[in-house]
Amino acid sequence: MSYIQIPTPLRKFTQNQASFETNAQTVGQSLHELVTQYPDLGKHLHDAAQKLKPFIRVYLGEEDIQYLQAEATPVPENAVISIIPAIAGG
Amino acid sequence: MDSPFSKAEIERYSRHLIIPEFGMAGQKKLKAAKVLVVGSGGLGSPLLQYLAAAGVGTIGIVDYDVVDDSNLQRQVLFGVESVGKSKVEEARRRIISLNPHIDVRTYNTLLSSENALDILQDYDVVADGTDNFPTRYLVNDACVLLDKPNVYASIFRFDGQVSVFNYVDENGERGPNYRDLFPTPPPPGLVPSCAEGGVIGVLPGIIGSLQALEVIKVITGVGEPLSGRLFTFDALSFQMRTLKLRRDPNNPLNGEHPTLTELIDYVQFCGVPHEEKEFEAGLEVAEISVSDFKNIQDQNTDYQLIDVREPHEFEIVNLEGELIPLSKIEQYVDNISTEKPVIVHCRSGVRSAKAIKKLQLLKSFPNIYNLKGGILAYAKEVDSSLPVY
Numbered sequence: 001m002s003y004i005q006i007p008t009p010l011r012k013f014t015q016n017q018a019s020f021e022t023n024a025q026t027v028g029q030s031l032h033e034l035v036t037q038y039p040d041l042g043k044h045l046h047d048a049a050q051k052l053k054p055f056i057r058v059y060l061g062e063e064d065i066q067y068l069q070a071e072a073t074p075v076p077e078n079a080v081i082s083i084i085p086a087i088a089g090g
Numbered sequence: 091m092d093s094p095f096s097k098a099e100i101e102r103y104s105r106h107l108i109i110p111e112f113g114m115a116g117q118k119k120l121k122a123a124k125v126l127v128v129g130s131g132g133l134g135s136p137l138l139q140y141l142a143a144a145g146v147g148t149i150g151i152v153d154y155d156v157v158d159d160s161n162l163q164r165q166v167l168f169g170v171e172s173v174g175k176s177k178v179e180e181a182r183r184r185i186i187s188l189n190p191h192i193d194v195r196t197y198n199t200l201l202s203s204e205n206a207l208d209i210l211q212d213y214d215v216v217a218d219g220t221d222n223f224p225t226r227y228l229v230n231d232a233c234v235l236l237d238k239p240n241v242y243a244s245i246f247r248f249d250g251q252v253s254v255f256n257y258v259d260e261n262g263e264r265g266p267n268y269r270d271l272f273p274t275p276p277p278p279g280l281v282p283s284c285a286e287g288g289v290i291g292v293l294p295g296i297i298g299s300l301q302a303l304e305v306i307k308v309i310t311g312v313g314e315p316l317s318g319r320l321f322t323f324d325a326l327s328f329q330m331r332t333l334k335l336r337r338d339p340n341n342p343l344n345g346e347h348p349t350l351t352e353l354i355d356y357v358q359f360c361g362v363p364h365e366e367k368e369f370e371a372g373l374e375v376a377e378i379s380v381s382d383f384k385n386i387q388d389q390n391t392d393y394q395l396i397d398v399r400e401p402h403e404f405e406i407v408n409l410e411g412e413l414i415p416l417s418k419i420e421q422y423v424d425n426i427s428t429e430k431p432v433i434v435h436c437r438s439g440v441r442s443a444k445a446i447k448k449l450q451l452l453k454s455f456p457n458i459y460n461l462k463g464g465i466l467a468y469a470k471e472v473d474s475s476l477p478v479y
Contacts, residue, residue: 005329008249009281018327044280055276059333067336082331084322086272087246089284090133090221090294 002079004034009085013041027060028071030081045083055086094121099191103145116310117145123309124148126213128201128229130181131155132284132294133219133243133301135167140302142185142192146309149185150213152197153177160479164291201225203353206232217241217305219298221283223275224356230255230268231353234343239308242268243301245289246281248325250297253335254304257317265317270338275360293325375443378459380468383433393431398445403437407477409465411435419445423452435461435468437479
C-alpha cells in the first residue's frame, strides 16, 4: 500500500479527498488508478500525449520522479507520492 | 568603539547579538543589506514586519494596490484606518514605527517588464510575495538576469510553498530557480488567486514568517538556506515536506542552451490574453447592466434569475436567484426558460458568462443575459446594503 497526497487546489476533482491509497507497482500506475477513480482530475495532470503537465510536479518521497524513472519509477511499500501544483497566492 | 550601531540599536538587537553564530557579524550584515519585498499583502505583512524588526538596513516595497476591507483578515500590517490608502505607504508607516533605524523605500507601481530591472538592481535580495503567475515569472527572470537571490513563497487556501531560488552557495554553485520547478504556468483560471479561491488568514502569517527567516539566512550566511529544496505545508493535515529541486538543463534562462536573455511579456506568457481572445472568439454572450436589471425587477417583469456561484458564496450574499453552480449548469439545462428573460450572475461576471456559453452549446436561449459585473456591481451600484466579498 502506498499513498498519493492530493494538494488543496486539485481536491475539487477528488471529492475533497486529501489522500488516495493504491497498491500499484509504479508511480504511473498509481496515478492511473487515481484518475480512473476521479476522471476529471486526469485532464489537469496529463496533456493529450499523457505527459505530466509542466505546472505539476510529482514526487516519490523527497525526489522528483523526473530524476528517477519518471512514471515507471517503482513504488515501495508505504511510500508517499506527492502532487505539487503551481500556486501563486500571496 | 568602531561600531555602525548606536546604543539604542545595540540594545534593540541584543537578542540577536548574544546568539554566538549570529552575533555582531550577522547584525552588521543585516544593517548593510538591501531587501526588496514585492507585494505587501498576506505574505508581505509578516515578511516586512520581521525584516524591519530584525534590522534589515534598507527595505524596498513594491505594490500598486490600496488597502481593502477584505485584506484585514490576513494582512496584519494594516488596520481599519488603512482602508482605502496606499499599501506601500501604510506598510512604510507601520514598519518605521516598528524600527526607526531602517531606510524604507516605496514603489507605488505595478512591477512590469519595463521597470523591474531598474527597481531590482539596487537590492541584494528579492522576496517574492506577489499574488499572480505573471509577476512570479517576472520576478524570477529579473532575479536571474540580475544575479540576485529570490526568496520565494506562495499560498493557496490551506497550502504553502517556500524556496530560495537562484542562490549561489559558498562554493559558487548556483541553485535552481522558479522555471526549474515550474517551466510554464497553469492556464488562466485553473488555479484561482486568493481573491477568487480564498486563503485561511493565518497561513500567510506562517509562510511569510518562514520567508523572512530565509531572507535573514541568505543575508547573514547563518544556517543552510532553502536552496535546491521546496518546503511545502498543508495546514489541514499539518503535513510538511521538504522536497529536492534540481536545475533543469532545458531551463530557457540559464540551462544548457539559454534562449531568454531579456524580460518578456509575462501576461502573454501566462496565457491571459489568449484566454481573452478565446473568450471573444467564442459564442456571443449578451450582457445586461445592473441598472437595467434593477429596472426589470422594479417593473415586475417575469424573469428567471440564475446564480451560478457555489453554495458557500450564496450563503454570504445573494439576490434570491436559483442557485445552480457552474459545474452543474449543464445538468439543469431543462430548468432554464427559453421564453422569459433569463439573467445569469456570479460574483463578478466571469463564471456566469462561461455558464451561458455552456448552455448555448446545448440549446438555443434567445433571451439569456449575463449580469455585467455580477453581484459585486449590483452591491456597488444598486444596493449598497449588500456585503461584498
